[in-house]
Every structure is written in C-alpha cells, then in structure tokens.
Amino acid sequence: MLFYALRRLFLVSITLLVASIVVFAVLEIVPGDPARLMLGINATEDAVAALRLQMGLDKPLVTRYFSWIGGMLTGDFGRSYTYSVPVMELVRERMVVSLPLALLALILSTTIAIPVGIFSAARRGTSADAGVMAATQVGIAIPNFWFALLLVYLFAVTFRLVPAGGFPGWDAGLGPALASLVLPAIALALPQAAILSRVTRSALLDVMSEDYIRTARAKGLPANTVLWRHALRNALIPVLTILGLQFAFLLAGTIIIENVFYLPGLGRLVFQAITQRDLIVVESVVVLLVATVIVVNFLVDLAYGWADPRLRTR
Amino acid sequence: MIVPSPVLDIRGLSVSIGTKPILKDVNLTIANGETVGLVGESGSGKSMTALTVMRLLPHAAGTSGRLFFRGEDLLGTSEERMCQLRGDEIGMVFQEPMTALNPVKMIGEQVAEGIRWHRGASRAEAEDRARRILERVGLPESRFPLTRYPHELSGGQRQRVVIAMACALDPKLLIADEPTTALDVVLQAQILELLRELVAENDMGLLLISHDLGVVADMADRITILRHGEVQDEGETTRILREQKHPYTRKLAEASTHVPVWENAAVPNDGKQELLKLTEVSRHFPGSRRGLFARGEPVRAVDGVSFEVKAGHSVALVGQSGCGKSTLARMILALDRPTAGAITFRGMETSSLGEHELRAARCEMQVVFQDPYGSFDPRQTIEGSVTEPLHLVDKRISRRERRERATEALVEVGMQPADMHKYPHEFSGGQRQRLAIARAIITRPKLVVCDEPVSALDVSIRAQILDLFAKLNDDLGVAYLFITHDLTVARAITHDVLVMDHGRIVETGRTADVLDAPKTDTTRRLLAAAPDLQRAIERRSTALGG
Numbered sequence: 001m002l003f004y005a006l007r008r009l010f011l012v013s014i015t016l017l018v019a020s021i022v023v024f025a026v027l028e029i030v031p032g033d034p035a036r037l038m039l040g041i042n043a044t045e046d047a048v049a050a051l052r053l054q055m056g057l058d059k060p061l062v063t064r065y066f067s068w069i070g071g072m073l074t075g076d077f078g079r080s081y082t083y084s085v086p087v088m089e090l091v092r093e094r095m096v097v098s099l100p101l102a103l104l105a106l107i108l109s110t111t112i113a114i115p116v117g118i119f120s121a122a123r124r125g126t127s128a129d130a131g132v133m134a135a136t137q138v139g140i141a142i143p144n145f146w147f148a149l150l151l152v153y154l155f156a157v158t159f160r161l162v163p164a165g166g167f168p169g170w171d172a173g174l175g176p177a178l179a180s181l182v183l184p185a186i187a188l189a190l191p192q193a194a195i196l197s198r199v200t201r202s203a204l205l206d207v208m209s210e211d212y213i214r215t216a217r218a219k220g221l222p223a224n225t226v227l228w229r230h231a232l233r234n235a236l237i238p239v240l241t242i243l244g245l246q247f248a249f250l251l252a253g254t255i256i257i258e259n260v261f262y263l264p265g266l267g268r269l270v271f272q273a274i275t276q277r278d279l280i281v282v283e284s285v286v287v288l289l290v291a292t293v294i295v296v297n298f299l300v301d302l303a304y305g306w307a308d309p310r311l312r313t314r
Numbered sequence: 315m316i317v318p319s320p321v322l323d324i325r326g327l328s329v330s331i332g333t334k335p336i337l338k339d340v341n342l343t344i345a346n347g348e349t350v351g352l353v354g355e356s357g358s359g360k361s362m363t364a365l366t367v368m369r370l371l372p373h374a375a376g377t378s379g380r381l382f383f384r385g386e387d388l389l390g391t392s393e394e395r396m397c398q399l400r401g402d403e404i405g406m407v408f409q410e411p412m413t414a415l416n417p418v419k420m421i422g423e424q425v426a427e428g429i430r431w432h433r434g435a436s437r438a439e440a441e442d443r444a445r446r447i448l449e450r451v452g453l454p455e456s457r458f459p460l461t462r463y464p465h466e467l468s469g470g471q472r473q474r475v476v477i478a479m480a481c482a483l484d485p486k487l488l489i490a491d492e493p494t495t496a497l498d499v500v501l502q503a504q505i506l507e508l509l510r511e512l513v514a515e516n517d518m519g520l521l522l523i524s525h526d527l528g529v530v531a532d533m534a535d536r537i538t539i540l541r542h543g544e545v546q547d548e549g550e551t552t553r554i555l556r557e558q559k560h561p562y563t564r565k566l567a568e569a570s571t572h573v574p575v576w577e578n579a580a581v582p583n584d585g586k587q588e589l590l591k592l593t594e595v596s597r598h599f600p601g602s603r604r605g606l607f608a609r610g611e612p613v614r615a616v617d618g619v620s621f622e623v624k625a626g627h628s629v630a631l632v633g634q635s636g637c638g639k640s641t642l643a644r645m646i647l648a649l650d651r652p653t654a655g656a657i658t659f660r661g662m663e664t665s666s667l668g669e670h671e672l673r674a675a676r677c678e679m680q681v682v683f684q685d686p687y688g689s690f691d692p693r694q695t696i697e698g699s700v701t702e703p704l705h706l707v708d709k710r711i712s713r714r715e716r717r718e719r720a721t722e723a724l725v726e727v728g729m730q731p732a733d734m735h736k737y738p739h740e741f742s743g744g745q746r747q748r749l750a751i752a753r754a755i756i757t758r759p760k761l762v763v764c765d766e767p768v769s770a771l772d773v774s775i776r777a778q779i780l781d782l783f784a785k786l787n788d789d790l791g792v793a794y795l796f797i798t799h800d801l802t803v804a805r806a807i808t809h810d811v812l813v814m815d816h817g818r819i820v821e822t823g824r825t826a827d828v829l830d831a832p833k834t835d836t837t838r839r840l841l842a843a844a845p846d847l848q849r850a851i852e853r854r855s856t857a858l859g860g
Contacts, residue, residue: 210413211408211410211413211414212413212414212415212416212417214370214408214414215408215414215415215416215433215476215479216416216427217368217370217400218368218370218400218401218405218406218408218480219400219401219427219428219431219479220397220399220400220401220402220428220431220432221397221401221427221431222393222394222397222400229427230419231418232420234416234417301510307418308417308418309415309418309463309465310419310463310465
C-alpha cells in the first residue's frame with residue numbers, strides 16, 4: 001500500500017508540474033501583451049511599460065516561469081493589480097469561505113446520494129425506486145443557480161430561516177457563518193447528489209449480479225446483509241471515480257453559486273478578476289483550483305487502493 | 315421399523331420462469347453419505363435444480379411439487395428459515411472459482427463470516443475454525459495465511475476456499491455445481507478427491523452436478539440424467555453406465571469418448587514442408603516487486619522451448635494450467651515477443667519482424683479461443699466479425715467478395731449463409747464456436763492455434779466441433795496447434811503431442827505413443843487425472859465382481 005501511495009504521489013507531482021506549465025503557457029501564448037490587456041486600450045505607453053516591469057515581462061520566458069512557480073511554492077503569489085494587495089492575502093481570506101462551502105457540499109452530496117442509491121438498488125423495480133429515480137432525473141436537469149434562487153425564495157424570504165446572501169465572517173461565530181453557507185451548499189450539492197445516487201444505484205446493481213454475491217447468499221446471509229457487507233465496498237469504486245470528477249464541477253459551480261449568494265469566496269474572486277482583467281489573480285487562483293482538483297483526485301486514488309486490494313499490488 | 319428419511323427428497327418438482335418451463339416433474343433423493351450425480355447438457359436444468367434447493371431462484375420463477383430437506387418442506391418454509399439452513403446445514407460450491415469470492419475481502423474473513431453468522435461465534439473463535447477448515451481443504455496457514463486476498467490465489471486454491479466456506483459448519487447436504495469444470499484435469503482430480511473425503515468424514519449427502527459423465531462416473535453412487543428439464547434416466551451408477559439402456563444416456567456416453575473419423579489421421583510425419591519452427595524460445599517476466607527498487611526472481615513462463623510443426627499437421631500442446639501454454643501460444647501468434655530464441659513461420663522470423671511486416675504472417679495464422687461467448691463483439695453482425703480477418707489480405711476486397719467468402723466459410727463450418735446477418739447472442743455456445751472457426755479459416759490460413767477450443771462446450775457439442783476440426787484438416791490442409799489440458803481431445807484430433815511443465819517441453823512424440831506409454835511423471839500425472847468413462851466403468855465392474 002505504501003508503494004502504491006508513493007507511486008501515486010510521484011504521478012501527482014508530475015501532473016502538477018505539467019498543469020502549472022500549461023496555465024503559465026496559456027497566459028503567455030495568448031496574443032497580445034498581458035500588461036496592455038490588463039490596462040485596456042486607453043492606457044498610456046508609460047503605464048504599460050511600468051506594469052511590464054512590475055510583472056517582470058522583460059525577462060526571458062523560462063526565468064519568468066521559474067520565478068513564478070518559485071513564488072507559488074513559497075506562498076508569494078505576486079501582487080494583485082486591481083486590489084493592490086498580495087494575491088496570497090486575497091486568496092487566504094476567500095479560501096476560508098470557499099473551502100468550507102465546497103467541503104460542506106461534498107459531504108452533503110455523498111451523505112444524501114449513497115443512502116439514496118442503496119435504497120433504490122435494494123428496492124429495484126418497485127415504485128419507490130421509480131420515484132427516487134424520477135426525482136434524481138429532475139435534480140440533474142435543474143440548473144443550480146435557478147435552484148439556488150428557489151431555495152432563497154423558500155427558506156430565506158418566505159420562512160426567514162437563514163440569510164438570503166452574504167457572509168458574516170467566521171468571527172461572527174460558527175452558527176451564523178454556517179447558516180449563511182447552508183443554502184449555497186445545498187444548491188451545489190443536490191444536483192451532484194442526483195448524479196451520484198444514480199451511479200451508486202447502477203454500480204450496486206451491477207455488483208449484485210456478480211457470482212460472489214450468490215456465494216454470500218449461499219452462506220446464509222439475508223439479501224440486505226449481503227448488500228451492505230459484500231456489495232457496497234465493491235460498488236464504491238465507480239462511485240469514487242465519479243466523486244473525484246465531480247469535485248472539479250463543484251469548484252466551477254462555486255463561481256456561479258457564490259455570485260448568487262454574494263459570498264466573498266474564491267469563485268467570486270476569480271469572476272471579478274476576469275472582468276477586471278487582473279491576470280495575476282486569475283493565474284494564481286486557476287493554478288490553485290487546478291492543484292486542489294489534482295490533490296482531491298490523488299485522495300480518490302488512495303481511496304481506490306483502500307477499497308480494492310487488487311490495485312495495491314499493481 | 316423406522317426408515318431414516320433421506321437428506322434430500324425432491325418429489326414432482328416443476329419450475330418455470332414466466333411461461334417457460336425449466337424443470338418438469340423432477341424426482342431425486344439423496345441419503346446421508348451418498349453422492350448423487352446430476353448430469354445433463356447446458357440448459358437441461360441442472361443448475362436450476364440446485365438453486366431451487368437453495369431457494370435462490372430468480373424472483374420471477376414459479377415452483378410446484380415438494381422438496382424435503384431432512385423431512386422439512388423447503389418450498390413452503392420462510393426466507394428466515396432458509397437463511398438459517400443455507401451455509402449451515404446446506405452448503406453450495408459453484409462452478410467459477412475465479413469470480414465466486416469477494417475480491418475485496420480476505421479469505422479468512424470470508425470463511426469466518428458464515429461461522430460467525432450462524433453460530434454467533436466471536437471473531438477469534440470463528441477465525442480459529444476457519445483456520446482449521448482451510449487447513450483441511452489443503453490451504454495450511456503457514457503457506458496461505460487468512461489475510462490472503464482471492465487474487466493472490468490460483469483457480470484451484472480459490473475453489474478450495476469456496477469448498478471451505480461451504481463445509482465450514484459440517485453441512486448435511488453439499489451441492490456442488492460443476493465444481494471442477496473451470497479447472498485443469500490434475501486440479502479436477504484433487505478437488506474431486508477432497509469432496510469424496512469430506513463426504514465420508516461428515517456423512518453428508520453430495521449432489522454433484524456435471525455435464526461430463528466421466529467426472530461423475532467415479533464419484534457418484536447414483537446418477538440422474540436430465541434433459542430439457544426432465545429426468546431421462548436414473549439409478550445406480552454402475553448399472554446406468556454399464557447397461558446404457560436409455561438412448562440419451564448412450565448418446566452422452568458415446569459423445570464423451572468420441573473420436574472423429576479423419577482421413578489425414580494416419581498421414582506420416584515426414585516428408586512434409588516445415589511450417590512453424592521454434593528455436594530455444596524463452597519468455598521471462600520480471601519478478602514481483604519486493605520494494606521500491608528490488609524485484610524478485612524473474613518468472614520463467616516459457617524456458618528454452620524448441621519444436622516444429624509441419625504443414626497440415628495437428629499438434630497438441632498439453633499441460634496443467636500455469637505451465638506456460640498460453641504464453642507460448644501468444645508468442646507464436648506474434649502477440650508477444652520472446653525474451654530469447656527465435657520463432658520462424660513459413661521462413662519468416664516473426665519474432666523479430668515489425669507490425670507492418672507481420673501482416674503477411676498474420677494472414678496465414680489464425681486463432682480460436684476457449685470462450686465462444688467472450689470472443690465476439692456483441693454489437694457486430696456475424697458477417698462483420700467473421701470477415702474481420704480479411705483486412706489482413708493485401709489486395710482490396712470488394713463488398714461482394716467479402717460476402718461470398720463469408721458464405722463459403724459459414725457453409726464450411728456447417729452454418730447457414732443467412733446467419734451472417736444475425737448477432738452473436740442469437741446463437742448457442744456450440745454455434746458460436748463454429749462461427750469462431752469460420753472467422754479463423756476465412757483467410758485460408760496455414761496454421762490455426764486453438765486455445766482450449768472445446769473445453770467450455772457440452773460433450774455432444776464437443777464431439778461435433780472435433781468432427782469439424784477433423785473435416786477442415788482434410789478439406790483445407792490447415793495445421794493445428796491445440797492447446798489443451800484435456801488428453802481426450804489431444805488423442806482425438808492430433809498427430810503429435812508436446813507435454814509442457816513449468817515452461818519447458820518435457821515429452822514429445824506421436825500422440826498415441828506418448829499417451830499409451832508415457833515416459834515422464836508429468837504425462838503420467840495428466841493421464842491419471844483425466845476422467846475416463848471407460849476406465850471408470852471397468853473399475854466399478856471389477857469392484858462389484860470382487
């Protein structure tokens with residue numbers, strides 16, 4: 001298992017390296033001068049030249065890459081052009097909103113999806129199964145921003161249970177902070193849960209027709225016990241795959257959801273940075289998001305190794 | 315006088331799925347310590363009988379009749395009661411050991427699970443009992459710790475684990491559904507011996523299901539022969555096999571010892587053109603990892619093998635599973651390269667050619683695999699699959715010519731030209747194997763490599779396919795390399811035999827000579843293990859007479 005983990009870790013480092021080169025290259029190769037792009041067409045030559053110097057655009061490409069990646073690794077992300085503060089600072093204060101939001105959504109979607117999938121699989125072909133599957137179909141089809149508005153209307157406007165938007169900060173206490181994250185997390189999680197529960201159901205049904213399930217039944221275990229003890233762990237492998245893939249969509253989803261709920265998170269930061277052409281911020285946040293996705297998929301790989309002993313020796 | 319009630323007493327059992335009858339009025343009894351063989355071809359309802367006893371039939375199935383287990387009617391009892399009986403008083407062993415175990419659980423865990431479930435034993439007690447039963451089935455803890463996962467065991471070892479699971483609580487009745495069909499003959503003999511011992515030790519009833527009369531002939535006290543869900547013949551084994559009164563019994567017996575009539579059978583070995591030649595061919599695989607940089611000893615899958623095949627000749631390559639047969643076949647087919655040595659096919663050294671130069675050679679050699687179900691693309695028509703090798707032919711082939719050649723190949727293997735528009739699922743296993751052969755001969759190859767081509771087939775189908783191989787050798791002069799662990803097949807259809815063991819060829823010669831007077835232990839072991847109906851009948855008769 002250790003060897004398996006080390007090998008995965010090595011592959012992750014390679015992936016991260018390649019990803020950073022791609023992100024760097026895309027922003028370098030795009031036609032036009034980044035400094036001019038950031039300043040807009042009305043900027044003076046002097047201003048552009050000054051920004052070029054500040055961004056280090058006069059140095060050769062390779063030097064720039066290494067100083068950029070070196071900065072990244074030591075926590076120096078550069079200075080935001082529009083906010084005039086270190087990008088690191090911006091990212092840090094936004095991260096404490098986005099990371100809990102994403103985690104909350106992830107936890108919510110798995111805790112909903114896996115029991116629902118198991119429920120449906122265990123009652124395959126019944127009207128309960130059909131009802132649940134119809135509901136997930138709706139869940140997949142509804143856009144999350146519209147669903148978010150619906151949640152706001154229902155729980156914030158009509159019942160006044162939670163705030164409609166904004167974030168009081170963690171200083172305001174755990175309760176109020178979490179309360180303002182609940183609706184965005186639900187809006188993010190439900191469509192994901194819909195997909196994940198369908199995957200769980202079909203993976204379980206596939207596994208339930210395997211020979212070893214019949215062996216377990218022949219041992220005298222009742223059908224439901226077999227499902228929990230023998231089928232579930234085998235069915236987890238496709239579920240984990242989808243979970244890893246979904247995480248990227250979850251991050252993309254935060255950009256929209258944070259805007260709907262006026263949350264000062266990374267998604268909103270990157271959205272604003274793009275509209276204000278703050279390339280330094282865009283570059284940093286994109287690399288950060290990419291790194292997060294890669295790390296999450298590394299964790300998924302480790303989970304594979306836990307779930308399936310056959311993968312460890314390979 | 316009290317007559318002891320039998321362990322299993324099936325009376326007038328009928329099963330249907332939807333409107334389709336599966337079993338019709340089946341009667342069968344098993345007494346304590348008795349082994350009853352249930353024989354029939356695929357689709358005859360053997361497995362359905364077993365699943366009915368276990369009450370593990372698909373939900374849609376309807377049953378009628380009575381089914382008593384130690385006096386208790388199982389068809390009328392509750393699911394809770396069935397859960398108590400399954401795995402405790404009734405054990406079951408399945409056909410496919412490779413998939414019968416949960417891949418993510420350790421073997422100790424899987425054996426102990428039933429013990430804990432039924433006896434409420436603690437983990438330690440259950441593991442202790444699991445340890446003992448695993449040792450009993452030949453997996454001592456010193457070599458096979460409880461923490462092994464199924465993928466770390468071979469097929470024969472996995473089947474032992476399945477048997478350990480079924481017998482962990484000393485069941486009164488054991489149902490073994492084709493327990494050895496997926497194993498080679500030596501392993502088959504070992505597993506059957508183990509079952510025989512367990513029956514004697516625990517005085518349990520054994521329902522042994524098989525498609526092969528030869529397998530049950532040695533094991534069963536009584537035989538029931540099933541066809542299309544109906545009992546054809548049943549009674550004491552010796553009588554059934556010696557008298558062979560029922561025409562279907564006779565047919566099955568003949569099919570299992572069938573030898574095709576074959577013009578080329580007597581063709582002498584010399585004077586023919588050399589087709590395939592292997593010189594000191596080896597294939598070593600890197601050993602398994604021992605650490606970050608260290609590796610174990612390399613595995614010598616094939617080790618210095620030399621032989622040749624002449625044009626139009628049929629050669630058997632026999633040996634136990636894992637002896638290197640399939641690795642060798644892959645190298646001959648240029649799907650893998652030897653680590654040392656050379657393979658020459660029709661004067662071309664295929665072991666050193668690039669993929670492009672190999673096209674000409676590939677056109678001249680084709681392959682037929684064991685599993686007629688897995689070797690067809692389910693979404694392609696038969697025409698598409700059968701004509702696929704034609705892309706190896708150098709000249710462009712028009713659509714019409716493709717169709718003509720497909721027609722010709724289908725007719726040659728005994729199928730209808732109209733079959734080319736159908737899909738694989740519309741055919742039975744035997745028909746699919748015919749189609750696989752049609753695909754192999756469509757390019758008019760000089761050599762066809764057959765990897766266990768009949769071991770997945772029923773005896774009567776097997777006899778037909780062997781006849782087909784013989785006919786095609788007569789008609790087309792195609793040479794065969796038959797990879798098999800079944801010596802009956804080797805004897806029926808090959809001129810020469812190569813016996814392989816641990817990557818080496820240990821014995822070669824004319825098939826009849828080698829099999830009649832084996833010189834090495836490997837060959838003797840294979841011969842002794844091979845189920846032989848004739849021998850079994852003789853043995854039983856002398857036992858009765860003496």
